[in-house]
Amino acid sequence: MATAKTRVEKDYDDIPGTYVFDADRSRRGYHLNMFCMSLMKAENRKAFKADEAKYLDERFPLLTREQREAILKRQYNRMLELGGNIYFTAKLGATDGHPFQHLAAVMTGSTQQDYADLMLRGGRPVDGNRSRSGKYARAASSIVKDSKPKQKASKGKKRRG
């Protein structure tokens, strides 16, 4: 029998910098996400902003200590680790009046400007960002014919122009 502590290994844990919101995280993050959901209402946003700790303690007493701290400190990656989902935590960012790219900058450890520039340059490349263990570092997609990590040859790739 599986105990509460059983942790099944997930193949997607190998993807770096990624917290896949699966049923385990959803279960553990339930109150965290429900807190974020409560921020959909203007009156709740107001109450939260007036006294954040009080709001959490009174309305979401089942938050874990870690979750509570991550919320108050706006630790967005930590929230994801503790079962938060980005579509929910984004509501907290919006409550603070931040555009989404502010959150993205926080999560990626950069400034909002640097993050925006990264996107304008075409985003974060997948090469070098595939695998924590290195096992899939050179894995390519089964649908991309030419996907050697070296970009050189790709110019010659047949693309209907």
Added chain:
Amino acid sequence: MARIIAGVTSSHVPAIGAAIDNHRTNEPYWQRVFEGFERSKEWIAKAKPDVVIGVYNDHASAFSVEVIPTFALGTAAEFPPADEGWGPRPVPVVQGHPELASHIAQSVILDEFDLTLCNKMEVDHGLTVPLNLMFGTPKEWPCPVIPLAVNVVQYPPPTGHRCFMLGKAIRKAVESYPEDLKVVIFGTGGMSHQISGQRAGLINSKFDHAFLDNLTKDPKKLTKLSHLELMREAGAEGVEMVMWLIMRGALDDKVDEVYRFYTVPASNTAVGHIILENKIKGGKKTSAKPASTKSASRGKKSAPKMKRAAARQKIERVRS
């Protein structure tokens, strides 16, 4: 009988909705995105669908973490825009098609796809942004829309294969509906993007182009992509591209790609858009090309021209 004449894929980036709502579509950054849909608006004005089936996902608006339906079909008469935290989008209420929706529900469930049915549901940017991109900002949406919400928020979403097969079942359902209706099916979301964690900002254009190529020519190949591969190559949130396969499953095996557009970025996301038409079979007009039907009588235009124009309008990696 009702027929699916075409399929459309479109990203549903919330920032696109915000750009529309805040009248910022003329800014160069956004122009680049909206320009890509100009021809699409002409196309759909000519195609004049009687009903749109909108495959999309909810983003913690109508559904929370309390109940997570994998496939939720909207059978209501109307679907108000959801308040996503800053008031509902100022877009028209989506009018449903309860009769066709109920018919689809019944047919598809008996075909062993266990849908959740929603007689009351609000719809978020996931559905309304593609409607804007295709129809602009009219006072009322020009036709009824049947929303099909797919869970792609909590892992695992349905497999690409399951989505593809659901598309086939939907097509069968539509074709057994007695009324003559032209149906266009939208698959929304994508393309590559990751908006969470340290890897946020991931874009994989090579993968996106390959996905688009295969969507037209060899969609079965796409049904074999594992979620792991999709997330690794196209980003944790890019996995939502499985929704496009519902659209594709509802079309003929062989289709005409009449338009394609791709640009990076819209906010944090690669925007991909494609229009696929079912071929017209024999003498039987599927109305797949109302454009050509009309142009036959009103002077030649559009369809072939558009196809050439479609000859790769691709704007990529624009710098500011």
